[in-house]
Amino acid sequence: MKAPVLYLVIPCYNEQEVLPRTAPMFLGKLRELTERGKISGDSRVLFVNDGSRDDTWRIITDLAAQDEHYQGICQSRNRGHQNAVLAGLMEVKDRCDITISIDCDGQDDIGAMDEMVDAYLDGCDIVYGVRSKRDTDTFFKRVTAEGFYKFLAAMGVEVVFNHADYRLMSSRVLREFANFKEVNLFLRGMVPLVGFKSTSVYYERHERLAGESHYPLKKMIALAFDGITSLSVKPIRLVFFFGLLVCVLSFIGILWSVIAALSGHTVAGWASTACIVCFMGGIQALFLGIIGEYIGKIYLEVKARPRYIISERTPGMERKDTEQRA
Ligand code: UDP
Ligand code: MG
Numbered sequence: 001m002k003a004p005v006l007y008l009v010i011p012c013y014n015e016q017e018v019l020p021r022t023a024p025m026f027l028g029k030l031r032e033l034t035e036r037g038k039i040s041g042d043s044r045v046l047f048v049n050d051g052s053r054d055d056t057w058r059i060i061t062d063l064a065a066q067d068e069h070y071q072g073i074c075q076s077r078n079r080g081h082q083n084a085v086l087a088g089l090m091e092v093k094d095r096c097d098i099t100i101s102i103d104c105d106g107q108d109d110i111g112a113m114d115e116m117v118d119a120y121l122d123g124c125d126i127v128y129g130v131r132s133k134r135d136t137d138t139f140f141k142r143v144t145a146e147g148f149y150k151f152l153a154a155m156g157v158e159v160v161f162n163h164a165d166y167r168l169m170s171s172r173v174l175r176e177f178a179n180f181k182e183v184n185l186f187l188r189g190m191v192p193l194v195g196f197k198s199t200s201v202y203y204e205r206h207e208r209l210a211g212e213s214h215y216p217l218k219k220m221i222a223l224a225f226d227g228i229t230s231l232s233v234k235p236i237r238l239v240f241f242f243g244l245l246v247c248v249l250s251f252i253g254i255l256w257s258v259i260a261a262l263s264g265h266t267v268a269g270w271a272s273t274a275c276i277v278c279f280m281g282g283i284q285a286l287f288l289g290i291i292g293e294y295i296g297k298i299y300l301e302v303k304a305r306p307r308y309i310i311s312e313r314t315p316g317m318e319r320k321d322t323e324q325r326a
Helices: 019-035 056-066 081-092 112-121 139-154 171-177 187-194 217-231 234-262 270-302
Strands: 006-012 044-049 070-074 098-101 126-133 163-170 198-204
Touching: 006 019, 006 081, 019 044, 019 056, 019 112, 044 056, 044 081, 056 070, 070 081, 081 098, 081 163, 081 171, 081 187, 098 112, 098 171, 112 126, 112 163, 112 198, 139 217, 163 171, 163 187, 171 187, 187 217, 217 234, 234 270
Parallel strands: 006 044, 006 098, 044 070, 126 198
Antiparallel strands: 098 163, 126 163
């Protein structure tokens, strides 16, 4: 088997302090893997500048001028980490066999790449980088980050616990992934939807080599909210069950007020008013839930996600479309 072409996809936003230190680390890793015959010499390090306001893009162009293994693309403005990673992956999907997305701040251990590539060579199409420990994170970051994954799982989003966006994806996964046309991106929740054989590789997360995090609590909550609302209709289902519960309680309320009125324990007019309030409350809560169910369906329809993805074919059933790569 020919050694696969690997592209490292690295989003960068205002990273002038850390990039000059981490870029040679990424290239070093690429060289090491090439020398060991694991990957092809045509492999590249691709930086995606996410509309940085500092010198990041100049640093990237300087690097690209120094060594052909460095490449860069620049987004027209800042669109956020998820979009930057997607832009990089989509730009390289037809140039390579595998991609590894990784942050540029040196927090994710590049040592895990060896295991990722080995897992690919063993037949896995997706390899998730999972943080084994969070010793270097502050107590607050650790609690909020782990709470984030648990909350997502409780809300019906399929995520790999403690996996962020450090992962290997093969080009065939990326070509299928390109058919997920949604614009609200939460990559770590979407990638498992593609399927294919996958595995996890564990690594320790380091501290940032320089610069500051762009993910304060506020952005993390926004990301969790985006993840839930773009991948799960469970909150709508909760509204439906809440409506059902209110409806049952209202029915009991109606019975109770009728019994109280018949046994003469009420003032005139109370029972009829209570009945109307219970009836309206119950019926509205239930109907909102039912309407919500339909909105949930519409929501999933407008995403126009692929309805099936084929992973293996016997000879004679090769894919016949114009996008097929030679
Ligand atoms: N990033 C980006 N666009 C943004 C924010 C962040 O491309 O709007 C990049 C950033 O340069 C880094 C990665 O996303 O490579 C992760 O960001 P950061 O390290 O700030 O997050 P943390 O690791 O603290 O969660
Ligand atoms: Mg970071």
